[in-house]
Amino acid sequence: MTKIWKSDLYRLGKSKLFYGITAFTCIIAFLLIMLIRQDIRLGISIFGDITTFKKIDDVIRIGIAYQKGLGIFVAVLISVFIGQEYQWQTWQHKWMTSKSRIFIYLSKAALSSSVSAAIFLIFQIVALLSSGQIQEMLTPEYAGMMLSGAFIYAALGSVICLLSMLVKSSTASIIVCLGYVMFSETLVSMIRNLSSFSNTATRLVEWGVKHSIYGMSSIVSRTLVSADIAITILINSLAIMLLSTAIGLSLFRKYEL
Amino acid sequence: MVGKNGSGKTTLFRILTGLIPRYNGTVSAGEAGVQKIKVSAVIHSPSLFLNLSAFENLKAHALLWGMHDYSRIKQTLKTIGLEDCKNKLVRNFSLGMMQRLKLGMALLEKPDILFLDEPFNGLDPDGIAELRELLLHLNHTVGITILISSHILSELEQVATCIGILHDGEIVKEAFVQDILQNGTTLEELYMQSIKGGKQ
Numbered sequence: 063m064t065k066i067w068k069s070d071l072y073r074l075g076k077s078k079l080f081y082g083i084t085a086f087t088c089i090i091a092f093l094l095i096m097l098i099r100q101d102i103r104l105g106i107s108i109f110g111d112i113t114t115f116k117k118i119d120d121v122i123r124i125g126i127a128y129q130k131g132l133g134i135f136v137a138v139l140i141s142v143f144i145g146q147e148y149q150w151q152t153w154q155h156k157w158m159t160s161k162s163r164i165f166i167y168l169s170k171a172a173l174s175s176s177v178s179a180a181i182f183l184i185f186q187i188v189a190l191l192s193s194g195q196i197q198e199m200l201t202p203e204y205a206g207m208m209l210s211g212a213f214i215y216a217a218l219g220s221v222i223c224l225l226s227m228l229v230k231s232s233t234a235s236i237i238v239c240l241g242y243v244m245f246s247e248t249l250v251s252m253i254r255n256l257s258s259f260s261n262t263a264t265r266l267v268e269w270g271v272k273h274s275i276y277g278m279s280s281i282v283s284r285t286l287v288s289a290d291i292a293i294t295i296l297i298n299s300l301a302i303m304l305l306s307t308a309i310g311l312s313l314f315r316k317y318e319l
Numbered sequence: 320m321v322g323k324n325g326s327g328k329t330t331l332f333r334i335l336t337g338l339i340p341r342y343n344g345t346v347s348a349g350e351a352g353v354q355k356i357k358v359s360a361v362i363h364s365p366s367l368f369l370n371l372s373a374f375e376n377l378k379a380h381a382l383l384w385g386m387h388d389y390s391r392i393k394q395t396l397k398t399i400g401l402e403d404c405k406n407k408l409v410r411n412f413s414l415g416m417m418q419r420l421k422l423g424m425a426l427l428e429k430p431d432i433l434f435l436d437e438p439f440n441g442l443d444p445d446g447i448a449e450l451r452e453l454l455l456h457l458n459h460t461v462g463i464t465i466l467i468s469s470h471i472l473s474e475l476e477q478v479a480t481c482i483g484i485l486h487d488g489e490i491v492k493e494a495f496v497q498d499i500l501q502n503g504t505t506l507e508e509l510y511m512q513s514i515k516g517g518k519q
Binding site: 065066068069072073076077078146150151152154155156157158159161 | 336337358359360362366367368369370371375378379380382383384385424425428
């Protein structure tokens, strides 16, 4: 698997999209912090309530709400990276070098989770360094938030990898992944409304939402992260990664490449 | 391997190389337990990273083999005649150059058997002549067995040792090219006879 990983990593390192997205992430984090430091308040709304940043802490929290920006970058980057393999039929290289489909998938899933978490951490680190409040912000709660956020993004990367690997088209996988990221909030509210007919269904849906990527990101972006919350998020994220990888592996091995 | 469109040439190649995971029957090469056969293939499709250069495509492929000796990449670029445009993006390559690069990828880890699906398709006469020379060199000098599927019978007459005619998913005729030509028949005549006559 390390050979596939190295080859994929090399290809990612040659991708202009990867550098573009990384640079854009840094610029956004830096600009938002700078504007707040100049006491210019900003509002962001992507298919949801308007979010007005009042303090630096808000910018750092907005990084965790993946559906409001960073998740879109992650979705585009991963779906394009994987979609190109279908578009140009380059899976053949891996197959020709006797690589099993299990390792091909695992390499893609590991890379997607790593890249997703890395983009989140880059945003947070740039925001933190630009804030000038490193001392004040380096608290256990903040560290818990960073760790939880990284795991939430790793789980998001894993799910986007699953969608991209299963939708065998570059353009379609971008649309599906963007849809997943941008409309997860709408989808959750729809499911909540639909489940309101019975208490059991409501409780079941609430449990599911709480343990979903969307639910976890909502919790972390709104509240202080205690050790208990961080551990729950860590376990949930790992479970989501394992589940999405298991589903992806079972379906991908039957695909004609 | 010769056959009309839809006769199953590409499907056979995709089965032989494992790209189609489910089929009935077995695929074996060489004598079981004696020697590990290295197989490589160029299937009729882009199968190149168009956003990377020729060198980068070969390097990404070399990493899959676990190769870190990049002199092999330079040597391969020289063999396929792309040394001068190694840093050019593949999306700017002509069809002939792409075909040669794909061949280069297949040759990186010197294979024992090489499958080439429609290698002459889309090439101009110069490109066809260059590819023919390269294939003969690989077979005669380097010692690689090459299985080619093609529609261009005149080209196969010049490069092939043995020919198989595929019709409706079945091999209906197998013969040595030298024997066919010595009998005063052309491949085209043999092909027409075989698909009318059924399995022989």
